[in-house]
Amino acid sequence: MSFNLRQLECFFTVAETLHYGRAAERLFIAQSSVSAHVTQLEVELGERLFARTSRRVSLTTFGAEFLHELKPQYDALVVGYSKFQKVASGVRSLKLAHTPELGHWLFPNLLDLIDQLAVERRPAWRPRLMHTHDQIEGIVNGAVDLGLCWEASVPNGVENLVIARSPFVAVLRQDDPLAQKARLRLSDLRERHLLVSPRPNNSFLDAKLQKAMVQAGLTSSALEEVAGYDEIGIHVRTSRAVGVHPAPVASISRTPGVCFRLLAEDDLWVNVCVISAPRDNDEQRAEMIELLRVAAEAATEQNRLSLSETLS
Template structure:
C-alpha cells in the first residue's frame, strides 16, 4: 500500500466514478483503476463493486474508508503545513515549465530581470515538468508556478491566462494547403497528422480531438510525436501536417515550414498555475510572465514570405 493508492481510493469513494476521480487527481482513468486494483490485491478483498453503470463501495470498502479517511487527511494537513513553511524559507521561486514554453518565455523573463530600468524581480529557478506533473507539484508546494498550455484546475490551484493563441496547421512550404490563408479542418482528411503527446496536456489534446471529430476526421488517426523539434522534422521530410499552438513557429523555426490558421478555429492558452495562497514573489513573477507572453511575436519566416510572394 502507498499514498498514491490511498489517494485514488478516496477519490473514487467520493466520486463513485473512476473518470471523475481521475479528472480530480489529474491522472488517467487507467492509472486510477490500476491503483485501486493494486490496493485491493494488497488487502485481499474488493473495495468497490463495479458494473457498467455504477460504482459502489463494498461493505469492506465502506469500513476501510471510515478507518483511513481521517488519518489520510491528517497526513495531508501535516504535509501542507510543512510545504508552507518550506515555501516561506525557500530563497527562490520555483517555476515548473513545459519544454517549449520554457524556451519561449524564460529567456525573456531573465532579460527583463536584468534590465536596469525594470523593477527588480524575485529570484527564480526553472524546473522542467509536463503539465500534469506541474499541477501536482504546485498543489504540493514543491513548485511555486507552473507554466503550461491550456489546463483546467480545482482549488487550491488557480490558473492565470497569460495569452490566448490559435492552434495552427504546420505545413511544408510547398504543400498545396500552404497556399491558403486558412486551412479548413475537413481538407486534412486523409492526411497524416502529428501532435505532441496527449500525456503532456490531455486537456489541450482533447480540444483538438473534438474539433477533428466535428470536422469528420478520426482523432485516433493522429500520431503523437514526443518533441516539437521531431514533429517539425517529420513534417518537413514526410509531407505530413502538424497541429500545434501558434508560437511553435516563433520558438522552433525550421526552414521550409509554415503555419496556417484552422477553420473552424481551435484555441489554446498559455497559463500560469499557482496556489490560491501564492506569495507576493510568485504573483510578481506571474505578472512578469504575462507581460512577456503578450510581447511575443511570431512573424512569418523568410520562407513563408517568399512563398506568399510567389503566388
C-alpha cells in the same frame, strides 16, 4: 517512452566525440549506459542516428540533421537554466515549473524584462522543466510555486490564471499545395496524415483538439504522436504528413523547408496559463506572474509576425 534530456545529452556527446568510450568518460557514466540511451532515442525516432562499425562511429544523414536542429535549442536551454539559478541573498528563490515549449517560447522575453529591472528588484527564482500533470502535483505538494503550462483542469485550491491565448497552426512542407493558402480549416486536412505532440501530457488540450476534429469530420485514427513539439517539423519535412500544434511552434521552430498556416477554427484555441496556490510568498508570486504576462504579450506579437512572414 518519450525521449528525455539524458538521451539527448548522450547523443550530443557521442556526436561530438564520435566515440562511445570517450563520451562515457566525459559524462562519468558507463559506456553501456551511453549506448542504451542512444539506442532508446533511435527507437523513439524510428531512424538510426549513427553508423557504427568495429573501427569508427559516424553520424547518419538523419543524425546530422537531428543534431543541426536540436543542439542549438538544447544549448539555449542549458544556458538559460544556468542563468536562472540565481539566489538573492536572504530571499527564498521562487520555483517556476514550465513545459519545454512554453519555456522556450517565453523565457527570452522574460530574461529581457528582468535585465531591465534594477538589480535590487530582480526576482530570485529557479526554473524547473516539468510536464503539466507534474506541475499540478508540484503546486499541490508545495514543491513548486508557479507553473507555466497550457490550460489544464486543476483541483480545488489551485489557481489557473490565463496570460495568453493561442490558436492552432498546420505545419506543412513549403512545397505542399496547402501552403498556397493563407489560412486553412481542419476540413482541408481530411485526407492527410496528421502529427501531434504527446497527447497524454495534457488531456485537456487533447480533448479540445479531438472535439474540433470530430466537428470537422476527421477521426482520431488520422493522428500520430511524435516524441515532442520540436520534432513535428522534422517529421513533416521528411514525409507528406501535416503537423497540428498551438501557434508558438511557428516562432520557435528552426526546421528548414517547413511553413505554418493558421487553422481558422472558431473553437480551436488554447490558453497559456500560470498555475499557483496561496503561499506565504504572495508578493513574489504576483511580481513574477506580471512579468510572465508581459513576456507572453511580447511573445504573442512575435508569433503573429512569424506567421505573417511565412506568407511573404
